[in-house]
Amino acid sequence: MFSEAVAIYRASKKKRDINWFTENIARPPAAIVVWFLAKTPATPNQVTFLSAVVAAGSAAMLIALPGWFWLIMAAAVYEFSFVLDCADGMLARLKKIASPLGHLLDFLMDELKAMFIYGAVAVRLWQETGDVRLLLVGIAGLFCLAAGLSLTSFTRRPEYGAKPATEDGQPAEVGGRKGPVGMVLSGLEWAARIVVHYPQYIWICAAFNRIDIYFWAYTGVNVLYLAKTFLGIFLRLGRPIRTEAT
Secondary structure, eight states: OHHHHHHHHHHHSOSSOSOHHIIIIIHHHHHHHHHHHTTSSOOHHHHHHHHHHHHHHHHHHHHHOOSHHHHHHHHHHHHHHHHHHHHHHHHHHHTTOOOHHHHHHHHHHHHHHHHHHHHHHHHHHHHHHOOHHHHHHHHHHHHHHHHHHHHHHHHTSGGGTOOOOBTTBOOOOOOOOOHHHHHHHHHHHHHHHHHHOGGGTHHHHHHTTOHHHHHHHHHHHHHHHHHHHHHHHHHHHSSOOOOOOO
16 A cells, blocks of 8 residues: 555646645645545545535634643644645546646635634634634634635636636746845745645644644734735726827
8 A cells, every 4th residue: 555655646746836844744644545535436526625624623623622632633633634635636636637627626625724724713712811802803814814815816817817727726926036125025925825824834833732823923924915915906907097198
């Protein structure tokens, strides 16, 4: 089984993965999941939906089960959902049925899972502290997260000039800036992408019983992303239309 799982990992991984954690930590166990599923009728889309269900279970654990031990268990369940999230695309590429539509479904489920976990953490922190302001921050953060999803979907439309989606999706174009200011902006963008991809660090926050670090970091980066993306759309489409004098 091990050699077959290794072969599946090599044959089904992306040409360019999103980060080191996904490629080297999440995808190896995902290859084992794909090994079990490869000879079954299970479809990649079904695995995508299962990943969302498992994440919802993790969110329920965060709300219903207090204490450090259950925090770690909830994080572990969520990480398994992320392994499934990797497995769906790997299964699609292995069976050679990967498609832009499948990627869009995966993107949608990823955002729903992010809302599950973020909202559940906000409730958990309120339960632990009794501070109602945390619920207000959570509501505002969920708005920014949902609005950011809408703006991302808008900017990925062909009418907006986005490149067509491929079987690997629409990877974000980052970096490439020049000069001191450009380097600073690229560095900030790199740090923000780490915060956005919370599966690679939320388990660390849980292990140290500091899930509040994830909460505040993820809130901040979504507020900034909403502001940045909306400003970019406004500057592009909100300018006055110039007409030539006749």
